[in-house]
Amino acid sequence: MGIKLHDQTLRDAHQSLLATRLRTEDMLEVAPLMDEVGFFSVEVWGGATFDAAMRYLAEDPWERLQKLKERFKKTPMQMLLRGMNLVAYRNFPDDVVTEFVRLAKKNGVDNFRIFDALNDLRNLEVPIKAVKKYGGHVQGALSYTESPVHTVEYYVEHFKKLAEMGCDSLVIKDMAGIISPQRARDIVAGVKKAGIDLPLELHSHCTSGMTEMAYMEAVHAGVDILDTAMSPFSNGVSQPPTESVVAALQGTPWDTGYDFELLMRIREKLVLVWNKYRHLHEETILRPDPGVLEYKIPGGMMSNMLSQLKSMNALDKLPAILKEVPVVWKEFGYPPLVTPLSQIVGSQAVANVLSGERYKLVQKETKDYLRGMYGKPPAPIDEEVLEKVFGPSWKDEIITVRPADLLEPELEKRREELKSMGLIKKEEDVLTYTIFPDVAVRFFKGEIRPEFTSKDLPLKKKQFEVEVEGNTYKVRLD
């Protein structure tokens, strides 16, 4: 049976390559043509795009969704939902999660890819139930990583449970782009052999340079769907190119049957879009970096750490920090390095090195993680670390229930707050405000100025070098 593709151009690919800055009007330009291809789905919403649209582009993410829905008439639109974190980085109570899903569905999301950074399946119960309730397709995702606990059996067992929880399809979510051909084959074959009778998808990034090979092995092992991005937005820390995967499978039993000429027409349009955003192009993230296999550090996490170090004038500490990351990672119970855990592990490694004493500085988010407020870590957290952070009675600090069980309902309170400010124009605004209160208020008041509008493009590169009296200085333009 033919393989289907799930195109990521309008979500993950520009999040990975253009700092999530693709404006809605450029998406609308290509959407009607993309709708003709016959993709399994197109991912267009969620992840970091909700926040970034508002914060940097002064766009209402709900309006983007509605406008895309008008153009994707045949292709299911997918969003990436970070479990109880929705499209942010903290846990929300059940009432907020359920209402968010209702409105996402109402405004145009058909398929919900739901994951929990820790693969703590308790964190997926409420969002899965909500998607089912409102008639959406649930794609259950497992964050992929490699550690002594993340074995093939681990993935097969967790997928089995996701199937029992009512998922409609399943996905291996390799956000760091580290999956090897052998691992891809083993997990896919394992899932199929276990008789889990749901479409299985592989989501990866080209970061390691092995991804196309991993995709082929996954195909041979029986994967049903692959995540790709149109070529101008592909490769590097993004997905493998849609057109190339289509071509590679032509004339095989896995032929997608997609119209290659149509894809070339979409490509032509997207090349122009890509060139418009040249001020955001970063050469380093357009190339594979097999270094990711050594440190298992996803591209986004690396660039966060680099900008953190740059702002502290401590780039020379990078080698020591790269050694510290895997140590912290192990002590923290091997959490998959996806948002927000990648930031938690990364910041702690930076703090451990720069402060000169391990765990002398610990951020609030990190303490929350260590307490179990994000969910159950894949392996137990190092007790010495817990004692160092919380003192001798650290056991009293740790929770064992589902984190959201400790949260009070929040929606009505937020609705009243926003109403009293006179800022509710539509019911979605309450959710926007609940999830990102500060940005939302500024946005509703019209105080956010877009970094750029479409007619400002192309802009000059954000960073350039100047020479003054023989010295070279890097200047940032923001």
Ligand code: CO
């Ligand atoms: Co991704």
